[in-house]
Amino acid sequence: MTARGTRQGLDAEDLDVEEALALVKDGNGTGRPAGGHSPAAREDSGHGTPSAPSLSSSDRTPGSGHRGDAAEHRHRATSWPEARTIAARAARSGAARLAPVSVTLGDALGLVLAAPLTALTDLPSFDTSAMDGWAVAGPGPWHVRDEGVLAGSATPAPLADGEAVRIATGARIPPDTTAVLRSEHGRTDDNGRLHPTREMQHGQDIRPRGQECRSGDQLLRAGAVVTPAVLGLAAAAGYDTLAAVPRPRVEVLVLGDELLTEGRPHDGLIRDALGPMLPPWLRALGAEVVSVRRLGDDAKALHKAITASGADLIVTTGGTASGPVDHVHPILGRLDAELLVDGVQVRPGHPMLLARLKEDQHLVGLPGNPLAAVSGLLTLAEPLLRTLAARPAPEPYALPLRQAAHGHPYDTRLIPVVLRGDHAVPLHYNGPAMLRGIAAADALAVVPPGGARAGQETELLDLPWATAGIDACFT
């Protein structure tokens, strides 16, 4: 590690917990192309502060003989915005579209309506009292009937002029009622006659039948997201089931012989971070995760799992690069898959890929480094799943950065940030193998090639739970 790298490590450890998780103390200025650092210094760049561009190993060593590979990769790699567009477009092709299903209200939350929500009844479906009090006929004083009218009761007898009846909010209005007098606005005299204590308007506090809608009115358009409020409206309007776009079915295949599913890392083995992280994140992106399988680095098992899968989307983790046990590319080749995206000009995560396996089945290959996998998830899986689920694209938004963020010379960088006031504050620990930054983040900042100055408006990708809360997005 360079002196700079060591210094940054100490800086980070010297911060108190809040600061260490939150704020970048940077000013390093190492956003320069390869050549100025030893590879060891560049690897994770001192606790992953945004000080150095995450150049791939072949980029790092000019004249090492790998230069051609890097240039070739960059040539093939898709720009970050284009990769997202391609992923969304892949889901739009006719065969990929998911046929609408009929789901009970209990299962519809978060889905998108496949048909307009049309009222099956007038709302309210009968003239109803808006208040507790008396239904009255004509101007007061009134003679009050003995029996009152409660919500849910059958049609009450008509009122004669000068007559009143006790009525509850939501109860049917007796025929010939002219107004409802609120209980706090009526006084009964010694003879038991009811007097108004305020001036009254004709029809006051009566909700007439059809005030909100008539049977057949369109309440919501196809494409509306089913929120809790939509469930309430649908029930009120007479629905038991809804026609909705189903959640895309996703199968996760976790690759890597080095992965442990419990205990502490030991003997060169590490914990699988993606198995626990991806399923709930995919659900928050609208997917139904049908299975999570750990396949090790077994090419045959991977081939079999892909060919046997009936999922709309297969997500693999690891094995995207060109190491001896990186099987994803060779197997996609054997399967004659169409590589729609083969590498993206983004850091971390540039080896990510998107392939069409069948007309209605895609595969997103996430790199194994955990933050690189997050990058792939948001770059390729998010637009694909969102489009398959017919969800609306989030409105793009930007905030100024509190501190400068060093960019990669050619590629987009995604950097975890917290939102403080009207600024985005870049976080430490944003190296490709690190989750410490993203675990404390509210969003990812999209830093353009060349970096962003302090105060520069920077596009943000929200993390679903940061805005909606943890329960709202994992239904």
Ligand SMILES: Nc1nc2c(c(=O)[nH]1)N[C@H]1C(S)=C(S)[C@@H](COP(=O)(O)OP(=O)(O)OC[C@H]3O[C@@H](n4cnc5c(N)ncnc54)[C@H](O)[C@@H]3O)O[C@H]1N2
């Ligand atoms: N010669 C090159 N080597 C590498 C390049 C390159 O361009 N040329 N790119 C590097 C980058 S950038 C990334 S990212 C990785 C992508 O690697 P793979 O997708 O093939 O992933 P693996 O090699 O299987 O794993 C990489 C790294 O991540 C760890 N890992 C894998 N799965 C998990 C998991 N489920 N939970 C936690 N950690 C995981 C794995 O142990 C490795 O440390 O390639 C670079 N190499």
Ligand code: MOO
């Ligand atoms: O930096 Mo790699 O791009 O870790 O994914």
